Amino acid sequence: xxxxxxxxxxxxxxxxxxxxxxxxxxxxxxxxxxxxxxxxxxxxxxxxxxxxxxxxxxxxxxxxxxxxxxxxxxxxxxxxxxxxxxxxxxxxxxxxxxxxxxxxxxxxxxxxxxxxxxxxxxxxxxxxxxxxxxxxxxxxxxxxxxxxxxxxxxxxxxxxxxxxxxxxxxxxxxxxxxxxxxxxxxxxxxxxxxxxxxxxxxxxxxxxxxxxxxxxxxxxxxxxxxxxxxxxxxxxxxxxxxxxxxxxxxxxxxxxxxxxxxxxxxxxxxxxxxxxxxxxxxxxxxxxxxxxxxxxxxxxxxxxxxxxxxxxxxxxxxxxxxxxxxxxxx
Amino acid sequence: xxxxxxxxxxxxxxxxxxxxxxxxxxxxxxxxxxxxxxxxxxxxxxxxxxxxxxxxxxxxxxxxxxxxxxxxxxxxxxxxxxxxxxxxxxxxxxxxxxxxxxxxxxxxxxxxxxxxxxxxxxxxxxxxxxxxxxxxxxxxxxxxxxxxxxxxxxxxxxxxxxxxxxxxxxxxxxxxxxxxxxxxxxxxxxxxxxxxxxxxxxxxxxxxxxxxxxxxxxxxxxxxxxxxxxxxxxxxxxxxxxxxxxxxxxxxxxxxxxxxxxxxxxxxxxxxxxxxxxxxxxxxxxxxxxxxxxxxxxxxxxxxxxxxxxxxxxxxxxxxxxxxxxxxxxxxxxxxx
Ligand SMILES: Nc1ncnc2c1ncn2[C@@H]1O[C@H](COP(=O)(O)OP(=O)(O)OP(=O)(O)O)[C@@H](O)[C@H]1O
Ligand code: SF4
Ligand SMILES: [Mg+2]
Numbered sequence: 001x002x003x004x005x006x007x008x009x010x011x012x013x014x015x016x017x018x019x020x021x022x023x024x025x026x027x028x029x030x031x032x033x034x035x036x037x038x039x040x041x042x043x044x045x046x047x048x049x050x051x052x053x054x055x056x057x058x059x060x061x062x063x064x065x066x067x068x069x070x071x072x073x074x075x076x077x078x079x080x081x082x083x084x085x086x087x088x089x090x091x092x093x094x095x096x097x098x099x100x101x102x103x104x105x106x107x108x109x110x111x112x113x114x115x116x117x118x119x120x121x122x123x124x125x126x127x128x129x130x131x132x133x134x135x136x137x138x139x140x141x142x143x144x145x146x147x148x149x150x151x152x153x154x155x156x157x158x159x160x161x162x163x164x165x166x167x168x169x170x171x172x173x174x175x176x177x178x179x180x181x182x183x184x185x186x187x188x189x190x191x192x193x194x195x196x197x198x199x200x201x202x203x204x205x206x207x208x209x210x211x212x213x214x215x216x217x218x219x220x221x222x223x224x225x226x227x228x229x230x231x232x233x234x235x236x237x238x239x240x241x242x243x244x245x246x247x248x249x250x251x252x253x254x255x256x257x258x259x260x261x262x263x264x265x266x267x268x269x270x271x272x273x274x275x276x277x278x279x280x281x282x283x284x285x286x287x288x289x290x291x292x293x294x295x296x297x298x299x300x301x302x303x304x305x306x307x308x309x310x311x312x313x314x315x316x317x318x319x320x321x322x323x324x325x326x327x328x329x330x
Numbered sequence: 331x332x333x334x335x336x337x338x339x340x341x342x343x344x345x346x347x348x349x350x351x352x353x354x355x356x357x358x359x360x361x362x363x364x365x366x367x368x369x370x371x372x373x374x375x376x377x378x379x380x381x382x383x384x385x386x387x388x389x390x391x392x393x394x395x396x397x398x399x400x401x402x403x404x405x406x407x408x409x410x411x412x413x414x415x416x417x418x419x420x421x422x423x424x425x426x427x428x429x430x431x432x433x434x435x436x437x438x439x440x441x442x443x444x445x446x447x448x449x450x451x452x453x454x455x456x457x458x459x460x461x462x463x464x465x466x467x468x469x470x471x472x473x474x475x476x477x478x479x480x481x482x483x484x485x486x487x488x489x490x491x492x493x494x495x496x497x498x499x500x501x502x503x504x505x506x507x508x509x510x511x512x513x514x515x516x517x518x519x520x521x522x523x524x525x526x527x528x529x530x531x532x533x534x535x536x537x538x539x540x541x542x543x544x545x546x547x548x549x550x551x552x553x554x555x556x557x558x559x560x561x562x563x564x565x566x567x568x569x570x571x572x573x574x575x576x577x578x579x580x581x582x583x584x585x586x587x588x589x590x591x592x593x594x595x596x597x598x599x600x601x602x603x604x605x606x607x608x609x610x611x612x613x614x615x616x617x618x619x620x621x622x623x624x625x626x627x628x629x630x631x632x633x634x635x636x637x638x639x640x641x642x643x644x645x646x647x648x649x650x651x652x653x654x655x656x657x658x659x660x661x662x663x664x665x666x667x
Pocket of ligand 1: 349363366384385386387388389390391392401402435541603
């Protein structure tokens with residue numbers, strides 16, 4: 001118990017440090033960005049016709065008149081109190097913008113995460129067990145093709161097939177265009193999430209499957225599987241009793257570690273499908289110099305990724321008897 | 331067959347094993363690494379046959395070859411017979427865990443994520459097997475709480491005992507034990523050897539792999555001496571009473587190296603597969619080395635023993651001729667001239 005508390009405490013401190021580092025890095029990058037927020041958001045022509053006083057007002061709105069360090073400190077002071085500022089683009093509190101976008105994205109991310117995790121695991125196990133046979137070659141071939149296909153290209157392909165040619169699925173957005181929020185049904189949301197989730201899953205599967213396959217091959221060649229064979233255990237029983245048990249641990253870690261990849265992939269995919277999620281908001285905030293929003297988004301994604309890894313560690317401790325009983329954490 | 335005229339349980343004839351490996355990290359050319367060459371050894375009913383030899387002489391590989399546990403890059407040639415029947419890969423799958431039991435050399439042969447009790451009994455559900463596992467554990471001083479331990483929680487000696495009990499679970503004809511005793515305390519090592527003796531006396535066979543020649547002489551009926559991937563002599567334990575009754579220069583050197591026989595070490599080391607000498611592998615260390623030793627040296631039968639050395643003239647081992655008859659009319663009790 002004491003040990004677990006210590007573990008949780010250590011990780012909490014680590015997370016705070018990580019978030020601080022991420023916020024500094026993001027801020028530094030935005031400050032160094034060549035994009036002039038005034039030109040980008042107001043437009044060259046409009047800017048030219050404005051009076052100096054108007055420009056001054058805009059400058060202070062976009063925060064360009066203060067030195068970056070000062071701005072960062074101001075932001076950090078507020079953030080520590082839980083106030084992440086107001087999005088310059090959406091003119092709403094950053095937290096509420098993120099809440100809306102995140103709930104849109106989560107829908108996508110969770111579906112893709114579960115599908116790619118389960119299918120990837122299944123395919124990886126099959127490929128590893130039947131190494132070198134047709135099933136393995138099929139899975140490997142699929143993974144290698146997908147791994148060398150850019151996610152946005154795949155997204156466009158799916159769009160072409162399902163939305164343009166077959167016309168069975170909507171082209172973009174997360175809800176039907178021009179519909180009242182209250183009129184949107186769950187089914188609508190699902191229909192809009194299918195293609196982006198599919199793209200993310202298809203790309204996610206290959207990574208999980210290849211890693212699981214690697215592990216599975218190692219296990220099938222391990223001394224304990226050899227010994228089980230030497231004791232007359234049949235292939236099915238070996239997979240069930242020994243291989244699955246041993247591959248589950250690395251697969252679990254991989255699954256939680258893959259959160260970062262799915263989130264990374266979602267930025268591109270949401271862009272292609274104009275899916276109004278966190279990824280798209282991140283792109284908008286970045287190109288539009290919406291510093292408060294960008295900071296909020298990077299922090300929340302960093303925290304999600306960190307939590308994923310943290311949960312993986314916790315689960316490891318629960319599942320792996322060597323850690324559970326030995327109290328060793330590596 | 332042998333001087334005892336007993337039934338062969340296991341007979342291995344000119345077994346060769348080689349590994350195919352890439353020459354180095356940057357090359358796509360594969361080289362063949364012969365690790366066992368033309369090895370012959372046999373186990374009769376009622377016998378404990380000890381396989382002795384220094385580290386790297388191929389003892390574990392022999393066990394793995396018999397059980398069909400070699401890695402995929404290994405090539406095997408030669409014949410193996412079990413109860414007079416040719417041991418094919420298919421046949422082996424039928425026999426292992428049933429007629430042939432194996433005690434592996436190291437802890438890594440246990441599933442790290444399964445409790446040892448469940449591992450030995452191969453399942454939780456079968457009450458009879460559970461009970462048998464418990465009584466075997468008890469016999470080897472493994473308390474009830476050991477059943478629920480994971481391999482990482484067991485000491486080296488405990489693991490040995492767990493591995494040993496796994497071989498005693500079923501009622502095999504043959505036990506192949508790869509270094510079963512290191513790490514066990516003396517009393518338990520003795521007990522395990524007694525159990526092997528009882529098992530053999532019931533008409534079964536034991537192939538006991540060890541590098542401890544004294545242990546081998548204490549419990550075995552015959553000793554097969556390995557050197558650089560092959561048997562150089564197979565002799566009854568009685569022949570180890572004096573240097574004169576032994577045949578091969580290496581066996582004699584092993585004898586002289588024993589504490590009670592003068593403790594004279596043999597200079598030099600066993601050659602590694604990559605730089606195996608031409609002809610007799612023992613040549614570079616042999617004081618009797620002559621030109622004749624450079625050629626191919628067959629295994630020969632001399633009295634009740636077999637030896638691979640040009641100094642001896644005996645009859646060749648002719649296992650195949652014998653077994654061709656054995657296959658058409660499978661006779662469990664055949665004799666060989
Ligand atoms: N997978 C492999 N690939 C290549 N060479 C191998 C492989 N496995 C074993 N060898 C080589 O085969 C030889 C015999 O190994 P083996 O494990 O049978 O020795 P051993 O007599 O059991 O030794 P020990 O007493 O240390 O257990 C060694 O030289 C070893 O390096
Ligand atoms: S064959 Fe020659 S080198 Fe080999 S052991 Fe006999 S005498 Fe020595
Ligand atoms: Mg060995």
